[in-house]
Every structure is written in structure tokens, then in C-alpha cells.
Amino acid sequence: MKRIIFIFFGVLFNVGVSQNITVNQTFTAQQLIENILVNSGCVSVSNFSATGGNFSAGEMSFGYFNANGSVFPFQEGIVLSTGKLSSVIGPNTNFSDSGIGMSWNGDTDLNTALSLSNTFNATVLEFDFIPNANTISFDYIFASEQYLLNPASNQCNYTDGFAFLLKEATASTYQNLALIPNTTIPVRVNTVRGSGTICPAANEAYFDAFNSGNYPTTYDGQTKILTAQAAVIPGTLYHIKLVIADEGNGRFDSGIFLKAGSFVSEKDLGPNRLLSSGNSLCPNETLILNATQAGATNYKWFKNGNQVGTNSATYDVTSAGTYSVEININTTCVITGSIEIEYAPNITTSTTSFTACDTNSDGFADFDLNAIKTQIFNNLPNNYSVALFDSPSGTTALLANFTNTTLNQQIIYARIVSLENCYSNIPITLNVLSSGGILTTELINICNNSTTTISAPSGFSTYSWNTLPVQNSQTISISNEGNYIVTLTSANGCTNTKTFTVINSELATITSIEVNDFEENLTALITIIGNGNYTYSIDNVNFQNTPFFNLPEPGEYRIYVKEEQCGTISDTFFAISYPKFFTPNGDTFNDIWQIKNLDKKGLENSKIYIFDRFGKLIKEINKTNTSWDGTFDNQKLPSTDYWFVIEVSNGKIIKGHFSLKR
Structure with missing residues (x-):
């Protein structure tokens, strides 16, 4: 824990210890500005003033500091504090709270800039200046005891305020230059803070460190070196006000360190053109740097520290590098400006033709576009990406899983995505290769x-x-x-x-042959058992896959069942039907009407009754009397239709008719 140490000084002093900064309060406001902060013939300064604490021993809250061989980043400069100047000196074992109880005035301009109403203990350094170039800048570090190492949760929003307020001398409103880079957020304890405490980190890239007891200043933490800058009009009178104050009460001192000689008027050559910021130059692009300056007597141009041009207000950039210019105004003023130039690379292609396999011979295939994008270019920068489109003017990138929409081959287009927009579309050929078609089981x-x-x-x-x-x-x-x-x-x-x-x-086993005897269309269905790939035939020549046959006529048949690997088996069967007509004319051909093969199927005991068209019984056919010759009582019956009834021995009754033709 810090010890609170009270030290009393005389009105004028120069104090410090080894490896800690030293301070000196004997400098006037004019000396601090002219000899310490500006120290340049390129900025004309005037109208100096400084105000701060009214300590009983005559001590100041502002003055000169020197790093004294310590690790403090600035070798020398100006410090403005919300407490005694002497309380700024390290090591960081003292609790700097010297503004407590003093409660000198705050600052209304600071209140306005930071939207506050409760500032105390304001220290102000202000002056007028006339710049020779179109920008001014200076370097600073903000440090504070409010960067607490072990804060309570209710202390996370405590923060002192400061501002660098700039305006044209005749203007009524100020511009605050003490902002987090590229934002409008003022630099304060709760807007720039590192991680490691219960308080949330904020803009951590600009925070330096929480300090140990050996740090050269008394403060618990500080920012990294920051730069305040603004665009100005050369030859115009400006007023700048550097102010810091406690907020809410006088506790926990804070300080602003301004680097000696850093207040400069520089020539703005434009923003750096960098790959990281997405505004680098395109390959083969030329950039004209313009350093035209009123009152200039000479120009010198440098690339990477080596002189490359002179006596010209412009310079044509054709290659990457850090370019700077020196502009002579008079014997005491040399205005400088610099810009860093990077070029987007000449990106070369590795391959622009890709293949995928067609698995079903339809001319289409699936392409992994994510994989393809990684293979197109040889030297794509890390912050660049690739998108693929179906046309050169396409605006919707194709999805990763893409199936060609043009048969067998399609052209799509690769586009390098970068802020510079330097590159043309690259045609990519997608080829569909045959896999040999669909191969069935x-x-x-x-x-x-x-x-x-x-x-x-x-x-x-x-x-x-x-x-x-x-x-x-x-x-x-x-x-x-x-x-x-x-x-x-x-x-x-x-x-x-x-x-x-x-x-x-294995060979098949025929278990049954089912014949629909006496039907108009005779059929047979073969039933087998066995494990194999069987085909069937009733002539041993023409085989079919099904065991069902349409039979052309009644009679005896042989069924063949073949298994390609094991061989063929066969069996006979009979199909029974009745003749549709007979011609009893004595030519020995079709002279009788009879049903054949009943005995082959065990139906020989069946009875058949024949009737004329009036229902008169003409003939009974049985096992011993198996046919009819077309007579009744030895008389030839006329040609006409006759009816029959078959009482099959298995109990089935069959009825039909046939024709007698003479």
C-alpha cells in the first residue's frame, strides 16, 4: 500500500532523486512555450499565460520536467497537474493527493468540452500561435492516480478531465484535440484503460501500464504516447488552451506530460496509404505528392531518408516507401511532412482450371468453392479475400457448395475483395469429369x-x-x-x-404345377423351392424369369427349371380341356368328341353328360365309355351346338358347349 508522505518546499525548487523524473517550477509561461514546447521558428507564438494551484508555500501545479535518465518515455517537457508539481516525482510509493482541500477553481471551457459541471483544481497553459504549415501537432502522455491497481467497483467511473482546446483567435468555440485516435471520444481514465482490474478495459491499445513502486512518476498508470493534431490555415492566428482539472472533488491527482519540442507545424501530405488500412496504391499506380507552401524558398524530397528530389513542390510516387519533404521558409523555419506509401501486390494466379467428378453421368458435379478459392492465387495478402461469381458483373457471391449449371463445363469469375479494388475478374473454368457412369449392383x-x-x-x-x-x-x-x-x-x-x-x-425342387384345366385360356403356374437364380421354359429353348405360362392347347407338357450355375431339372404335366367342335364324317380325323388325359390327372372316374339344345340327354361318357360319335339310337344327329356337364371326380362341376359339324 502507498504511504502518504508530506514534503514542504520553498517557492523555487529543483527536486528529484536518481531514476525518477525531476521538476522545475521557475520557468515562466512564455519560457515553457517558446523554449520547451515549441522551440521552432516555424510557429510564431505570443500571448502566454499559465494558472494553477495556490499553495501556501508558493508552489506551482505546472512546470518543466526532465526524465533524469529514467525510463520515462519523454526526455523532457512540460507537466500540468491537478496537484503540486513536486508531487509528480516518483517513485510510485507516494499517494499523490496534494490537491485535496485546496479546491481552487475549475474551468468552464473544460466543462463545456467534456460536458461537465463539477471540475476543480484546474491548471491551464495557453497561448496564441501562427502556423506556417497546414497541420499542427504535439505529443503527450496522460497519467493519473485514478488508474487504481485494486479499485472498488464504485471507483471504475472516477476520472479527472483534461482537454487541448484550439480555436481561431477570433472564434467563440473550441475544438478538443485530446481524443482517442480516429474517434470523437475524449481521452480519460475510463476511456483508455488496460485489463487486469475489476474495471473494464477500454481502448487498451492506447494504454501503457499500471505502475509498480519503482516507476519514475508518482502516478498509478498512464497512457502510451499520444499525438494531438489538427488542420490549420497557414498564417492564421490561433489560440490554444491546455487544461487539466479534478472532477467532482480534489482527490487523486492527475497529470499531463507534453513532450519538449513536439509542438510543430507540419505539411500534411495526405493520409498514409497502407495495406492495413485498405487504401494502398494499386500496382503501377502513380501518386502525386503536393507540398506547395506559401513563402517557400526551397523543397527537398526524401524516400526512406535518402534525398530523391529538390526545388519542386510536387513529387511523383511510383514505388513503396516513406516519403518526406523539407520546405525552407526562412533561415529559422524548415517545415517537414511525411507520408508512408505501400502498394497492393501484383497478385499472380496459380491455377484457373478445376475439376470435379460426375458420379451419375448427367454432366453435373459438386464443386467445393471454398477449397478452390485458396488455390487460385499465389501471393494473396492476409487481409484480402476471394469471392466467386457466376458472371463478371455478378453482385451475389456463389455459395461454398456449388453445382455447375452449364452442362459439362462452366466459367465462373474470381474477384479479389479488398478496399483498394485494384484487381480485375479472373475467369475460372470448372470442368466436369466422367466417373464411368452409374454402375448397378x-x-x-x-x-x-x-x-x-x-x-x-x-x-x-x-x-x-x-x-x-x-x-x-x-x-x-x-x-x-x-x-x-x-x-x-x-x-x-x-x-x-x-x-x-x-x-x-442350388438346383430347384418343383413342389407343384397348378393348371387351370377346362378354362378358355389354359395356364400353368410352377412352384419351386431352392436358393438360386432360376429361369423357366416349356420347350427347353426359350427360358423366362417368371414361372407362369399361357398354354396354347391341352395336352402333355414338360417344364424346365434352370439355375445357371447348377443346371436344369424338369417334370411333366398335363393340361385338360374339351374340344370346341368335332366332325364325325368318317375320315378318321376328329371323328369323335372326347376329353383326353383325364386318367393322367386321376380324373378317369369323372362323368360327362351331353344334351341337345332342348335339354334332352343324348350321351353319358364315363370310364368305360369314353367318347361320343355324334349319334343317338344309331341315328346321326344334325350339325348344331350341344351342351355338356362334367361331374369331375374331385367334386368340381364343369359346364360348357361344343359344335357338331358334318
Whole structure:
């Protein structure tokens, strides 16, 4: 914990210890401005004033400081404090709270700039100046005891205020230059703070450190070196007011350190053109730097510290580097300006043609555009990206998973995305390669684990089977059932697969032959049992996959059931029907009407009754009397239709009619 140490000084003093800064309060406001802060013939200064604490011993709250060989970043300069000047001196073991109880006035301009109403203990240094160039700037560090190492949660928003207020001398409003770079946020304890305490970090890139006891100043923390700058009009009278004050009460001193000699009037050559900020020059682009300055007697241009031009207010930049200019105004004023120039690189392509495999021979394939984007360019900077579009003027980037919309080949366009917008569209060719088409699963039968060969399609460069060990030939021998999968690679690198499903097979066993006898259309349905790939035939020549047959006529048939690997079995069957007509004319051909083959099917005990068209029983056919010759009582009956009823021995009744023709 810090010890509170009270030290009394005389009115004029020069104090300090080794490795800590020293301070001196004997400088007047004019000396602090002319000899310390400005120290340049390029800025004309006047109308100096300084106000601060009214301590009983005559001590000041502002003055000169010197780093005294310590690690403090500035070698010398001016310090403005909300407490005694002597309380600024390190090490950081004292609690700098010397403004407590004093409660001298705050500052209304500071209140306005920071939207405050409760400032106390204001220290102010102000002066007029006339710049010779179009910008002014100076370097500063803000330090404070309010950068507490172990704050309570209610102390996170305590912050003293300061501002660097600039205006034209005749203007009524000020511009605050003490802002976080590239923002409108004032620099304060709670807007620039590092992590490591319970208080939230803020703009941490601009915070230097929380200090240990050995730090050269008494403050608990400070910012990094910051630069206040503004655009001004050369030859115009300006007024600047540097002010710092306690906010709310007089506790916890803060200080502003201004670097000696850093208040300069510089020539603004424009913003740095950097890759990191996205405004670098495009390849082969030329930038004209213009340093035209009223009253200039000479110009000198430098690139990376080496003189490259003279006696010209402009310089044409054609390559990267840090460019600076020295502008002689008079014997005591040399205005400088600088700018850093970077060029977007000449980006070269690695490949602009890409392939994907067509797995189903439809001319379309899936392309991974994310992978393609990483392969197009050789030297793409880290902060650049690539987008792909379907046309040169496209505005909606293609998604990562892309299927070509033009058959077999499509041109898309690569566009480098950067703030500079330096690059043209690059045509990218997407080629669809054949994988060999759709290869259907093939069913293979082997008879009782016999050995057979299976062959993959030809036309591929390599073959790889899922066997153990892996086989790499087009044809393999197998003797076990299972799924055999071959991976085929084409000469273009595309792969495909084909599956052979191998099944153990055997000769079929015919279990039944069902014939629909006596029907108009005779059919037979064969039922078998067995494991195999079977085909069927009733002539042993023409085989079919189905066991159902349409029979052309009644009679005896032989059914053949074939299994390719195991062989063929056969059996006979009979189809029974009645004749549709008969011609009893004595020519020995079709002279009788009878139903054949009843005995072949065990139906020989069936009875058949024949009637004329009036229902008169003409003939009874049975096992012993098997046919009718067309007579009744030895008389020939006329040609006409006759009806019959068959009482089949299995109990079935069949009725029909036929014609007698003479």
C-alpha cells in the first residue's frame, strides 16, 4: 500500500532523486512555450499565460520536467497537474493527493468540452500561435492516480478531465484535440484503460501500464504516447488552451506530460496509404505528392531518408516507401511532412482450371468453392479475400457448395475483395469429369460354394476390391457368398464403385404345377423351392424369369427349371380341356368328341353328360365309355351346338358347349 508522505518546499525548487523524473517550477509561461514546447521558428507564438494551484508555500501545479535518465518515455517537457508539481516525482510509493482541500477553481471551457459541471483544481497553459504549415501537432502522455491497481467497483467511473482546446483567435468555440485516435471520444481514465482490474478495459491499445513502486512518476498508470493534431490555415492566428482539472472533488491527482519540442507545424501530405488500412496504391499506380507552401524558398524530397528530389513542390510516387519533404521558409523555419506509401501486390494466379467428378453421368458435379478459392492465387495478402461469381458483373457471391449449371463445363469469375479494388475478374473454368457412369449392383449365383470369377467393367486405370487381402485386378475368383465391392479409378482420377452380390445357389425342387384345366385360356403356374437364380421354359429353348405360362392347347407338357450355375431339372404335366367342335364324317380325323388325359390327372372316374339344345340327354361318357360319335339310337344327329356337364371326380362341376359339324 502507498504511504502518504508530506514534503514542504520553498517557492523555487529543483527536486528529484536518481531514476525518477525531476521538476522545475521557475520557468515562466512564455519560457515553457517558446523554449520547451515549441522551440521552432516555424510557429510564431505570443500571448502566454499559465494558472494553477495556490499553495501556501508558493508552489506551482505546472512546470518543466526532465526524465533524469529514467525510463520515462519523454526526455523532457512540460507537466500540468491537478496537484503540486513536486508531487509528480516518483517513485510510485507516494499517494499523490496534494490537491485535496485546496479546491481552487475549475474551468468552464473544460466543462463545456467534456460536458461537465463539477471540475476543480484546474491548471491551464495557453497561448496564441501562427502556423506556417497546414497541420499542427504535439505529443503527450496522460497519467493519473485514478488508474487504481485494486479499485472498488464504485471507483471504475472516477476520472479527472483534461482537454487541448484550439480555436481561431477570433472564434467563440473550441475544438478538443485530446481524443482517442480516429474517434470523437475524449481521452480519460475510463476511456483508455488496460485489463487486469475489476474495471473494464477500454481502448487498451492506447494504454501503457499500471505502475509498480519503482516507476519514475508518482502516478498509478498512464497512457502510451499520444499525438494531438489538427488542420490549420497557414498564417492564421490561433489560440490554444491546455487544461487539466479534478472532477467532482480534489482527490487523486492527475497529470499531463507534453513532450519538449513536439509542438510543430507540419505539411500534411495526405493520409498514409497502407495495406492495413485498405487504401494502398494499386500496382503501377502513380501518386502525386503536393507540398506547395506559401513563402517557400526551397523543397527537398526524401524516400526512406535518402534525398530523391529538390526545388519542386510536387513529387511523383511510383514505388513503396516513406516519403518526406523539407520546405525552407526562412533561415529559422524548415517545415517537414511525411507520408508512408505501400502498394497492393501484383497478385499472380496459380491455377484457373478445376475439376470435379460426375458420379451419375448427367454432366453435373459438386464443386467445393471454398477449397478452390485458396488455390487460385499465389501471393494473396492476409487481409484480402476471394469471392466467386457466376458472371463478371455478378453482385451475389456463389455459395461454398456449388453445382455447375452449364452442362459439362462452366466459367465462373474470381474477384479479389479488398478496399483498394485494384484487381480485375479472373475467369475460372470448372470442368466436369466422367466417373464411368452409374454402375448397378450385379447379382451372381454360385452353386454350392463352387468357384467362379467376377469381372469389373473395363476402361478403368486401377481396380481395388474389398477383399482380404485387397486385390487390384479387373477379374477375381470367388467361392463364398457376400458383397464384393470394387473401387474403379479412371485415367482422369475420378473414382466409382460397383457391387457384386454373390449368393450360394442350388438346383430347384418343383413342389407343384397348378393348371387351370377346362378354362378358355389354359395356364400353368410352377412352384419351386431352392436358393438360386432360376429361369423357366416349356420347350427347353426359350427360358423366362417368371414361372407362369399361357398354354396354347391341352395336352402333355414338360417344364424346365434352370439355375445357371447348377443346371436344369424338369417334370411333366398335363393340361385338360374339351374340344370346341368335332366332325364325325368318317375320315378318321376328329371323328369323335372326347376329353383326353383325364386318367393322367386321376380324373378317369369323372362323368360327362351331353344334351341337345332342348335339354334332352343324348350321351353319358364315363370310364368305360369314353367318347361320343355324334349319334343317338344309331341315328346321326344334325350339325348344331350341344351342351355338356362334367361331374369331375374331385367334386368340381364343369359346364360348357361344343359344335357338331358334318
